[in-house]
Amino acid sequence: MTITVKEMKIAEINTVAMGIPLIRLMEAAGKSVADTVIEHYPIREKEEIKVVILMGRGGNGGDSLVAARYLSSRCYRVEIIPAYREELINHPDTLENYKIVKNIPSIIIHKPGDTHPIHQADIIIDGLLGTGVRGELRDPIKSLVEESNKSSAKLRVAIDTPTGLNPDTGEIHGTVFKADITVTFHDIKPGLLKHPEITGKIIVANIGIPREALVYTGPGDVMFNLKERPRDAHKGQAGKIMIIGGSRKYTGAPALAGIAALAAGADLTFIVAPTSIRGIIASYSPELITLPYEGEELNENNVREVMKYVDELRPHVVVVGPGLGRSDETLKVVREVINTLIKKKIYVVIDADALKALTLDDNFEKYAVLTPHRGEFKSITGITLSGDPSKDLDIVIDAAKKLDAVVLLKAPIDIVTDGEKYKLNRTGNPYMSIGGTGDVLSGLTASFLAQTRNPYLAAVIAAYINGLAGDYLLKNNEHVSPVNMIRIIPKILKNPLEYHIKTYHE
Numbered sequence: 001m002t003i004t005v006k007e008m009k010i011a012e013i014n015t016v017a018m019g020i021p022l023i024r025l026m027e028a029a030g031k032s033v034a035d036t037v038i039e040h041y042p043i044r045e046k047e048e049i050k051v052v053i054l055m056g057r058g059g060n061g062g063d064s065l066v067a068a069r070y071l072s073s074r075c076y077r078v079e080i081i082p083a084y085r086e087e088l089i090n091h092p093d094t095l096e097n098y099k100i101v102k103n104i105p106s107i108i109i110h111k112p113g114d115t116h117p118i119h120q121a122d123i124i125i126d127g128l129l130g131t132g133v134r135g136e137l138r139d140p141i142k143s144l145v146e147e148s149n150k151s152s153a154k155l156r157v158a159i160d161t162p163t164g165l166n167p168d169t170g171e172i173h174g175t176v177f178k179a180d181i182t183v184t185f186h187d188i189k190p191g192l193l194k195h196p197e198i199t200g201k202i203i204v205a206n207i208g209i210p211r212e213a214l215v216y217t218g219p220g221d222v223m224f225n226l227k228e229r230p231r232d233a234h235k236g237q238a239g240k241i242m243i244i245g246g247s248r249k250y251t252g253a254p255a256l257a258g259i260a261a262l263a264a265g266a267d268l269t270f271i272v273a274p275t276s277i278r279g280i281i282a283s284y285s286p287e288l289i290t291l292p293y294e295g296e297e298l299n300e301n302n303v304r305e306v307m308k309y310v311d312e313l314r315p316h317v318v319v320v321g322p323g324l325g326r327s328d329e330t331l332k333v334v335r336e337v338i339n340t341l342i343k344k345k346i347y348v349v350i351d352a353d354a355l356k357a358l359t360l361d362d363n364f365e366k367y368a369v370l371t372p373h374r375g376e377f378k379s380i381t382g383i384t385l386s387g388d389p390s391k392d393l394d395i396v397i398d399a400a401k402k403l404d405a406v407v408l409l410k411a412p413i414d415i416v417t418d419g420e421k422y423k424l425n426r427t428g429n430p431y432m433s434i435g436g437t438g439d440v441l442s443g444l445t446a447s448f449l450a451q452t453r454n455p456y457l458a459a460v461i462a463a464y465i466n467g468l469a470g471d472y473l474l475k476n477n478e479h480v481s482p483v484n485m486i487r488i489i490p491k492i493l494k495n496p497l498e499y500h501i502k503t504y505h506e
Contacts, residue, residue, distance in 0.1 A: 003187035004168050005131045006224050011186065013220030014213040017500045023093040025185075025207050026059065030066020030097075032205035033125065033159055033183050034074075037067070040181060041123055041155050043075055050077045052121035052153075054144050054163075055098075056128040057084045062094030063159050064127025065101050072106050079108040079117050083128055083140045113140035115147040123155045124148050126177045130160035131167045131189065136174040145177045158182040161189060162198050170194030217416070217425040217464035219496035225457045226265075226448070226493070239266035239450025241443070242315035243322060244306060244337065245352075246273035246281060247297040247330075250323030253352065253439045255284040256482050257322045260443030262287055263489045264465070266450055269443075272309055274298075297325045298333050307340060316450035317347045321354030322439045331357040342367050347449050351442035355380065364405035366418075369445055369455045371438065373410040389413045389424055397422055406455040408445065410438065414463045418456040425460070427467025429474050436482030441466045444489070468492055472503045 003011070016022055043049055053068050055061040065080070072078045080101065089095045101107050110117055118124065126148070128141050137145060145163055148156065156179045161167040164176030167189035180200040182192060185207045192199050213220075229238060241261045245254030251273075258269040268289065271281050275292040282290045291309050293302040310318065318341055324330055334357040341348050348368045350358065355376045364370075374385045381399050385392045393415060400407040401419030409415040414425035444466055449458035469485040469492060478484055492499045 001187050002190040002193070005189065007214070008131070008186060008189075010218075010220035010224050011209050011213045013223055013497060014216070014218030015209050017218045017220070017497060017504075018210060018213065019505055020208065020210075022059075023096065025209065026062045026093050026097070027066055028207035029063040029159070029185050029205065030068075031070050032185075032207065033063060033067040033157065034070035036181060036183050036203055036205075037071060037076075037123060037125070037155070037157060038074060048077055049122045050079065050120060051123045051125060052117050053078065053080045053125045054128050054148065055080050055082045056130070056132070056141070056163075057082075057089045057094065058091045058129070058132050059094060060130030060132060060159055061089070061127050062091055062097050063130070064125055065094065065097035067125060067127070067159075068101055068107055069097075069104065072104060076123075078106070079110060079121075081110045081114055081117060081144065082112045083144060085112050113143065115143055118144070118147045118151050118153075121151060121153045123157065124151065124153045126156070126158040126163050126179065128163040128177070130163070133161070133164060133166055133173060137164050142175050145175050149178050156180050156200075158199065160184050161192065165191060165195060165198055167191045172198070215424055217423050217427070217460050219464075219500045221423070221457075221464060222461050222493070222496040225454075225461060226451060235267050237267065239317065239447055240268045240270070240313065240315045241266045241317050241319065241446045241450060242270045242272060242310065242313065243319040243443075243446075244272045244298070245319065245322035245324050246271065246277055247323055247325040248274070248276060249325065251277045251280045252284070252436065253323030255281050255288060256436050256439040256486070257319055257351075257443035257446070258288045259285050260440040260482075260486050260489070261319075261447040263486045264444045264447035264462075264493065266447040270309070270313060270315065272306055297327060298330045298337075300329065300333055303333055303336060306337060310341070310344070310346070315346065317349060317446040319349045319351060319442050319446045321350055321352040322442060324353040326353050326356050338368075347453075347455065349442050349446045349449065352438060360399065360402055362403060364403055366404055366455065368403075368405040369408060369449065369459050370403065370405055371408045371410060371442055371445065371459075373438075377407075377409060385409075385411075387411065389415060393417075393422065393424075406459050408441075408459040408463055410441070414467070416456070416459045416463055421456060423460050425463040425467060427464055428470055429467075429480070431474055431480035432467070432470040434481065437466065437470065437485065440469075440482050440485055465489060465492060465496070468496070468499060468503060472499055475503050
């Protein structure tokens with residue numbers, strides 16, 4: 001198994017969300033480095049072994065400081081060369097460990113960037129950058145690495161990733177630390193496998209990240225998959241969403257989906273609906289742009305008009321289903337519209353009534369997210385799910401694979417899968433069974449899909465945020481309703497970890 005840098009960061013934040021602070025992971029990481037040194041270069045009686053630690057200002061540097069403490073406690077002569085001054089340390093846990101180490105007289109801390117101690121070292125530990133490499137190395141990092149490679153040290157140990165090696169791609173950025181041993185954490189980063197002459201022996205250390213941090217959705221999935229808007233953003237860049245929904249009986253569903261999409265960051269939302277209810281939908285919010293077609297529900301006479309809107313406006317994502325109705329003619333037209341959108345390579349979120357038009361023989365060419373509950377899943381596949389994720393998971397994965405689409409199965413524990421990858425989501429509560437929360441989910445999914453262009457990630461984030469909004473309201477004794485959920489979603493998106501902790505740990 002391998003894990004990318006982004007996946008590792010997601011796992012770390014999701015671990016924090018479970019109540020385990022990052023400094024505990026840092027402690028475990030640093031101790032594993034020290035244990036590796038002790039195992040491979042033990043101190044013999046009356047022997048002095050000099051360990052020089054190259055310390056960066058990020059989390060990798062914090063790992064090295066922990067290693068320094070443990071090695072010093074085992075009578076190694078430990079000397080630290082910081083790359084930067086103390087005030088430039090940019091990781092709070094690294095700074096805390098630095099202040100601890102400063103109070104240990106047996107550990108020597110040299111002037112930042114001083115390369116002279118390197119040449120008397122028996123062991124050199126690279127705690128400079130780890131997975132944080134960005135392009136070619138520059139001083140003071142570059143000089144520290146170069147002098148380490150020239151030294152006569154008997155053992156060189158890299159923490160997580162040798163400095164100068166891209167852990168995801170294996171690209172070498174000019175100068176690179178040449179290690180005899182690389183102690184990496186949780187799983188191997190794919191780039192390490194490409195350069196054994198740089199990494200040396202690879203040891204994978206267990207630092208206590210729970211399996212659930214990668215299996216279940218969490219704030220890390222949001223924080224590392226949604227990008228901040230650029231300063232020069234223009235209208236429509238963050239997402240143009242079209243919602244084909246609504247009928248004489250159902251006017252609120254498409255409006256909720258549209259307003260939720262805007263709350264999640266979309267720039268523009270267009271509601272394509274019958275002329276007879278256009279005014280009602282528009283009255284819900286002035287932010288909604290309504291586009292009418294004749295009749296009281298979607299029928300064969302509307303297809304050309306609906307697709308004209310698509311061609312003119314060129315939406316990033318089209319949501320099909322909220323409030324459409326389930327007449328035979330409507331469902332027939334839904335199939336035609338969806339097939340046309342897929343042929344045009346336009347992403348589609350298929351929800352609510354539109355799910356009734358689907359069968360397991362359909363193929364969505366990786367351009368669709370389906371959001372069924374268990375009853376709707378049965379109508380598509382003919383399979384009754386048990387409600388136990390451990391039993392249902394393989395069934396849902398198989399269905400997604402056959403449909404060539406992402407399936408977001410709505411349940412007490414949601415299942416999100418693209419037929420290969422999967423995540424479970426346990427946010428949400430029974431009070432969200434009221435009407436409209438599914439429409440909010442479809443709007444969120446569309447907005448995140450427009451932002452990420454990745455149906456799987458969009459569904460993962462949407463499931464988590466939708467449930468967290470409902471749980472936050474319940475925790476604070478507020479009415480769990482679609483409108484209240486939409487109200488709180490923008491705040492959650494600005495700091496999902498904070499809201500997660502407020503909801504589940506306070």
